[in-house]
Amino acid sequence: MQVSAMLGAGTALPLGMGRAFAADADVAAKWPAVTAMLDKYVAERKVAGMSAAIGWGTQEPGFIARGKEALGDPDATGPDSLFRIYSMTKPITGMAAMILIDEGKLGLDQPLSDLLPKFAKMQVQVTPDGSITELRPAKTPITIRHLLTHTAGLAYSIIQKGPIKAAYEAAGLIPGQVTKLPLPGLDRGKPVNSLKLFADRLAEMPLVYEPGTQWSYSVALDLMGRVIEIASGQPFDAFLQDRIFGPAGMTSTWFTVPKSEVHRLTGNYSPQMGMLIPIDPAPSSVYLDKPAFPFGGAGLVSSPRDYDRFLEMLAGYGKIGGKRVMSELAVRVGTSNLLPEGAKTAGTFANGAGFGAGGRVGLGGDAGTYGWGGAAGTVAFVNLKYGLRASLYTQYMPSEAYPVHTEFPQAVQTDLAKMRGQG
Template sequence: MAYRDFAADQISRRSLLRGSAYLSAAGLLAQVPFSRALASSAAMWPTVTATVEDYVAKQKVANMIATFGWGQQAPTAIARGTLELGGAAKADMDSLYRIYSMTKPVTGIAAMMLIEDGKLGLDQPLADILPAYAEMKVQKVYDGPITEDNLEPAVRPITIRQLMTHTAGLGYGIVQKGPIARAYEDAGLIPGQVSRIPIPGLSRGKPVRSLQAFADGLAKMPLVLQPGTKWSYSVGLDLLGRVIEVAEGKPFDEVLKERIFEPCGMDSTWFQVPESEIDRFTTNYGILAGVPLPMDPAASSIYLDTPPFPMGGAGLVSSPRDYDRFLAMLLGYGKIDGKRVMSETAVRVGTGNILPATATTQGTWIAGQGFGAGGRVSDDAFGWGGAAGTAAFVKFGGGGLRAQLFTQYMPSEAYSIQTKFPELVAADLAVMAGK
């Protein structure tokens, strides 16, 4: 396998764990009146179905699943393909996928639960929970040298709101360049994993072995922007994982299990795939010159290993059925199956635009849109995507639509499907509405 060319030409660190810009099309959904009674079967989604079938038939991907649901109703699934190219096992609602940055809304919503409990405040200074962040320094020149003459004091404290919305001024090893990117790598501040296979150009050093070590190491790094001034994709949600475990007094992964996964009936979402579940795990592919090559085979996946720490920004593996349960809880404004998981207010705040008034989005992936607790906000839609082609959103108006796309390839920019998913959904909704 030509891993050197693969790494150099096909996948950059910058694109590695980035959430997609897919919700930029979500505004189209707001223009389409629709009835959930019309969309209760897969046959009512011909544009989406044709696209899914085309990708699988042409072997661009091994599998692809799109799911749709209205309010609390059972989901409709369009599933094609197998867990790996050439394999026999069919992909379905219970297949397991690396959801990467779709982890971020889960972490953000967990933080909203602690806010409703009074254990955190939306505008509470981070230093209240993690004192090491009390006196942060900021680079004067973005991605410039890490020297005293290029550092200045932060003019305002980092807040919980800023961690949720990528406005804290924190960097990201997959986004930054130059000295700060190398400093993150040297310090093991690596909140993501791809493969056991050593791929030149993608090896990013040895990560620290706990969330505490991650948070402590990050506090020693300068910020790349002044807090609260600009949206910049970051490790904010990973750091929020440490905030959550300190505020709750138990490990972050246990908090997610107790507060979200178990109450929502999500029994197939983990930071580490159990060996007993390998037979439903998908293979992840890297796209080289339009050809998918296995970069993380399911049987030898890095997700079978104990992760260095629970990565709140990009660490989860989940199934379409499980993540649909999470979306259904949001559409129920905190309730699912008649059981309340969180307050309606916390859902409304977390899925609404909570960008700081002082922060700009100009020139960024979300220009002209909002951002909530780990996900993009566009009109009445909330959601995010993952680096391996996954996407999910909820639309609160019109009866409450939840929609997902699951597949496994990297980088997500290699194909247009993730970005165009809302357009395909909108096209089918327009037909349903007779437009």
């Protein structure tokens, strides 16, 4: 969930290089900097395994994989290994919202209170992360745009400090899970048991910032799950399955890993004093049980092959395998800079860039990159202008233990620059 500035604003990618990639059987040789990154992390036992998927346009992806699905596991990590993608769930939720906006069931600048009346009269902390009793009325209503771009003023217990963090955790506003083990720092309390209750309790909390003024990482995409339920008339997880996963051919993306697929689930670790401490072993993973509710901000497990299909759909402007999943306009708008005018991003994960529907974008709208990363060392992005899609998968927490969110895009860019020089 915590992600550093992983995508360079308006990342420059060489035009017309996609044709050569599909014909090259040796993917690792084609992407030496990416391969070296994977080799180094696994050889130094910083992670148990690491996989990357890279593709051009709507062509088949290439995969690079090193290491095992878990320490002591005989199975090598690969395209179909399952990873906890955490906040890489957010772009999927964002695009689900864009489908409804495109169909006229939601409005980008529609007040949230039209769908959830309890959000009509919000209070804002006088001092962000300060007292939760010294409040003032919000001047601006929260809109759908605000939710998609983390500018609604909502909090996040993994970001906030002080009374507001404690209040969120006490109210069960914990849209994520890490482990069943009683490990210090990872047990943040028990989440509420439904999206409806999550939304109702969230409406009772003060905002940290005035809506539309400040980019602040938040539970907004989790709340969007409830908005999607109301606008679509079906459960959030069912909507994702019917409108994105099914049509896009994503057969290995779930909120709950089926028992039959546990052999593909990787282990999650905490790097401590040069060792990898298991925090969510696959055989007893928290992801084998149904979550308290479908976490639209951090709840999915997916494979490199499956998530690449989501990126391929975006690279195809809503189409994959000849099948349209969402309209071209919905993709173009969702991957463009949707930040409200004047919203401040300085010093945040979005620093120096824009933000679209659940993902960071380059300052060139659809001419730049769109994507996001996850709390356990995953990162994915697509450049729609040039059709490049790239993603990295490994499992460790916290995400800031290693700089993979910046190293992977940099490695991709290094290899692209070399290809351009040889071209």
